[in-house]
Amino acid sequence: MKLEVEGRPVFAYTANHGVERGKRTVVFIHGAGLDHSWFGLQSRYFGYHGWNVLALDLPGHGRSAGPPLTTVGAMADWVAHVLDAAKVERAALVGHSMGTLIAVDCAARHAERVERIALIATAYPMKVSDAFLDAAKRNSYDAFDMSTIWGHAPSVPLGANPNPGMWMYGDTQARLERLAPGVLYADLNACNQYSLAGSVKCPALFILGRRDQMTPPRAAKTLQEQIPGAKTVLIEGSGHSLMAEAPDATLDALVEFLTTQ
C-alpha cells in the first residue's frame, strides 16, 4: 500500500489485502537498516488470518522515501501519522530491535492509538558500541559485518536455516548493501540516544532470543520491569533475528498474544 506522510511517499506491505474497517490492525516496525520484508512470514500470516496488516518501511528504508528520521520519538510520531494516513484508529504494534523502541515510545505518547505492543529482541537502554557507531558513521562495511554477525546467534553460520535454501548472513548483507549512505548510522544513533518518554499502560509481550548477541535477554530487564503485567517468551537457540532464526516460535508467540483478548 502506498501512503503519503508529511508529503513523502510511504510504503506499507499489506499481504495483498486492503485496510478494512471492522478488522483489527497489526503494524510491524522493522529494526535498524532493514525493511518490511524482515517480517515476511509473520506479516503474511496475519494478513491471511483476518487482520489488517501494515508492515512498514520507515523513511529512507525499503520503498519509503528518505531522508531517515533521526530520533525514536520522530519515528513514533511518524507511525501515528501512518495510522492517520491509513485511516486506522487503533492498532497493535510489533517491533523488532529499533522497532521495539518505536513501539514503546508510540505506546507511551500515543496511548489512545496503541492497543498492545509486542517487542521482539529489545534492550533498554539500547546502547550501541562506539566501534559499531563509528563504523556506521563512516559508512564502512565493518558496520554491515557487525550488524550481520551480532545480528544472529553464534550457531547460525554453522547451522541450518529454517527457511529452506536461504543463507541468513548473505541475506542480511544484501539488505544492508541496498541502504543509502548514512541510514544505518541514523538508526543506530537514534537507538543509542533514546530515553523513555513516558509509561506504557497497554498489554506488552517480550519475545527474546536466548542467544541474542545484539540485545541479550538480560538487557530487556529494565524495560520489562517498567511495563506492568508484561509477558515474556524466551526462545531457546535464537539470536537477534528471531523472525528468520525461529520463525514459527516467533509467530506462535505473536498469534497467542495478539489473538487473546
Place this chain on the structure above:
Amino acid sequence: MAGPKYPGFDTLALHAGQSPDPATGSRAVPIYQTTSYVFRDTDHAASLFNMERAGHVYSRISNPTVAVLEERMAALEGGVGAIATASGQAALHLAIATLMDAGSHIVASTSLYGGSHNLLAYTLKRFGIDTTFVVPRNLDDWRRAIRPNTRLLFGETLGNPGLDVLDVPTVAEIAHTAKVPLLVDATFTTPYLMQPFKLGADLLYHSATKFLGGHGTAIGGVLVDSGRFDWEASGKFATLTEAYAGFHNMDFEEESGTRAFLLRARREGLRDFGACMAPMTAFQILQGIETLHLRMPRHVEATRQVVQFLAAHLAVAQVVYPELPQHPDHALAKKLLPKGAGAVFSFEIKGGRAAGKAFIESLRVFSHLANVGDAKSLVIHPATTTHYRMSDADLQKAGITAGTVRLSIGLEDPRDLIDDLDRALRAAQK
C-alpha cells in the same frame, strides 16, 4: 575488523547449512528420502502452502537434505540463497525462465558449453527468447549487442573449451548500466578459485556434477542469487515486480526484497518445470564440497605440471591455458584468478583429427568421456562430442579446431599423468 569474524571458507564447506540432526544427533547430513512432510494440523498446512511459515511441503519444492546443499553453496558464494536443480542445464533454464518471457533477449558469450549454446541459439528461440552471441573479450560487443528488450548478460567464468576468462567486473558494469543482471556459469572455477559476486556478478550457477561433487557420481546443478540486483529499480522484470496470478497475486519483490528471484524460481520454476534435485544426489555432492578446499589446489597444481609438459612437447601445436603468457587473457587471469585458472584446459595436437583419435585411444590413465571436474583425469575431443552440434563457424568462434583435445586433470600422481600423455602423444605421431 576489530569485532567478530566470519567463519573461513574451509569451515563453511564443512558446516554451513547443517546442524546435527535434532532427531538422531547424526553428524553427517541425513538423506531425507521422502517425498512429503506431515502437517501439524490444517492451519499449519495452509500456512506452509501460503508461505506464512517456513518448512517443507513436497520434495520437488524443497527437501531438508537438498536445503543443506543450497545453503552451503550460498554461504560459499556469498549469496542470499540457492536452489539445487536436476543438472547445471536445469539451473540455467530456471534462471532464464524466472527472469523473462517471450520477446526477451539475452547477450551471451560465444565461449560456452555446447549444451548452453544449443539452449540459447536454438531451443529458447522456439519460445521467443533470442540471443546475440559476442566474443567475451570484445567488451564493446557486449555494449553494442544490448537492446531495449535485453534482460540478461551471460557468460562462463572460464569459457569452454578455450578458457576465455570472463572480465566479470567490466561485463557486470555493462549489464548494470543497462539495468539488467549478469549471470555467470562458474562451474570451471568453483567458489574456491573465484567468487563472482565479489566481482559484480548478480546470479551464478554451477554444474555441481563437476568439481563440486568431484567424483563423477551424481548429476546436479545449483543456482545462486547474490540478492544485490534491485529488480524494482530496474523496472524491466515484470515476473518479479508485478502481481503473479499463479501465486495469490504475489509481487515477489514487494514480498521479499532480496529474496524475490529465488522465491519465484522456487515457487514457480520448481513447481511448474519440476527440475529438482534428488536428496541422494544432494548428499553425494555435499560429500564432494566438504573437501573442495583440499581438492582444488591439488587439481590446479597438477594441471600446471601437465601444462608445462605439454607446452614443451614437440607433438603439441599449442596449449590453451590462461596461466601461459601467450593466452590472450593471461593478465586478466592473474587478476581475477590468483589461486589458479582451474584444472580444465585444451591443447591442439599436431596431425589434426587422425592424430587426435590415435592419441585418445592410446591413453591408459585418462578416461575418454563427456565430463570434467572428476577426481580422475579425463579427456575428450570437443569437435566430435560436446560441441558436435555447432557449425564450423561457431566452432571457430569458440576456439575449437579438429585437433583440439580437452583435458580435465584429476588427483592422480602428476608423474603418471605426464607419462600417460607422453606415451599417447608418441603413439599419435607414428
